[in-house]
Amino acid sequence: MKGIAGKLVGKMSAERVIALASKLIKIPSVNPPGDTGEIARFIKDYLGSNGISAHLYGPSPEKVNVVAKIGGGCGDDALILNGHMDVVPAGDESRWSFPPFFGEVRDNFLLGRGASDMKGGLAGIIEAFIAAAEFEDNLQRPIILACVADEETGGKLGTGYLLEGGITRGSGALIAEPTGLDSINIGEKGVLWVKIKVHGEPGHGSLAPYFGENAIIKVCKVIEDLLKVTEIGSKPPRELGEAIDFSRELIEHVGGKGAGVAVDHVTINVGMIRGGVKINVIPDLCELDVDMRIPIGLSSLNVIEFIREVLGRYGGELEMISSSEPNYSSPNCEIVKSLRKVISEILGLEAKPFIQVASSDARFYRARGITAVHYGPGEIGTIHGYNERVGVEELVNAAKIYAGLISEYLL
Ligand SMILES: [Zn+2]
Incomplete structure (x- = not known):
């Protein structure tokens, strides 16, 4: 990538992304009960130490969401970067081959509950957001970072709460949920x-x-x-x-x-x-x-x-x-096009859109006419299971793609 876009993507540091994902995993924000107070305050302070002021919002002292914004304007055309901070419980800890909230790298994998779903992706959007703040004057539209609670129990008190209260508004949302880097989730049942x-x-x-x-x-x-x-x-x-055909293939691969x-x-x-x-x-x-x-x-x-x-x-x-209700964003919408372009430029991959069978926070955005996609690093087979992990290279590449997507909105 050339020019200012290349500069922004070049800012992404593998060490920083891995270190942040590791710290996030070490804060066990298990849902239920889904108390995100500690991890939300950590992210707010981390953003603060990088010169970005963030705010905490939530319907209760336990369901805490972090929101930060860069770039001017009223916000209706903002790009929202969304990631959930809660994780599912570890289950029977004796069945893990490392401590569930380990957060360390072994053999090129970052290990621990949430590595794939989705503290890896969360670290990626936070680092891309911090890097983009240096280019704030060149942003054509605001970028909003929304780190949310409650996703694993329905999302009403997280993404739903922020949209309902008008705390986050925008025209497109990228949710850094795990998809693998060669596929983009555009809809759900x-x-x-x-x-x-x-x-x-x-x-x-x-x-x-x-x-x-x-x-x-x-x-x-x-x-x-x-x-x-x-x-x-x-x-x-x-x-x-095409998205449905590809989704069938993906499911048959596993099931x-x-x-x-x-x-x-x-x-x-x-x-x-x-x-x-x-x-x-x-x-x-x-x-x-x-x-x-x-x-x-x-x-x-x-x-x-x-x-x-x-x-x-x-x-x-x-x-x-x-x-x-089932919901989707068009495979020809702007955010999907931009994402596919950036993925092809940075990774040389043809990413294909697919539909997922489970529901997610994307439905809150789509219900308000905001296009929403999932794209993020993850080892799908370990999500919600034992020995959850994410490939370090994939984690860092995802962060670069997030920076690349933001660079599409630079002057
Ligand atoms: Zn998730």
Whole structure:
């Protein structure tokens, strides 16, 4: 890269990025409970020691978010760099081959909970932001750094809170979630979590099945019918064709042949079942907690209608737990184009857009008309698992790409 863009990217120091990611991993911001107070104050002070004033915002003393801004203007056209500070719990620590919050480099990998999801990416956007501050007078639009809480438990108190309160505004958002450096996440499926209650008629177990009505057996039939939800067809927009094909490939790489249909079909997981009170009592109530994911091209209403039809056959009640609609940003939008250009210039890679099956903070941005993508370093197989790690070279390269993306907004 030449000129001022080359200068900005050249500012990125591998030592600094690795040292910062290491320090972030060593602060265990585990969610639940999701207290980000300590890590947020650390990041605020770190920015302060680099001459940048940051502010803390949050709905409670535990859910603390850090926001900093460089460049002038009202902010409606800002580029937001977003990263979550919380991590999932370490789980059974005896199954890790190093301490979960180790934060040290071994054999070219930085090790510890959050290395991939996503303190590596977080360190990258913070360092790119600090480097960009030196070029503040040349910025065509403001750059906002948003380090957020609560992502691992839904994001309403993090990214959602900052947008809701008008604390962060902009036209594009880059979320440094792990994708690997050759792919850009541009969309995600919707979520529909419901509770289903099915009633029966109680009675003495010695008379079943000739007496009463067993709610558990009824639920078995309900489940069988609910599984047919995977057969509903979806009509995704044509511009997503390539992204969907690539997503299928990515999923089959991990989940084996056939798993790719999860991208453009409804998936269903019956996660919990509760029913019955005693072995010799015919159960009169059985409850299910069901997790369904809705592909782009369908809405939660289509699936709710389907569930109601099933329940119409057996009787039963439907209760909503939570939901979000599928959402995406166009593969031809400005931020995707800029990112692909910069990735090609810096790494010589053709990065391809894809759709993810899980939901993320990107939905808060897209719901407000802000284009949003995920791009970040990570070893996908270790995310939320044991022995989480990130390749050091990948980590540093991601930071350079973030600086490169910012340089697209320099005069
Ligand atoms: Zn994450």
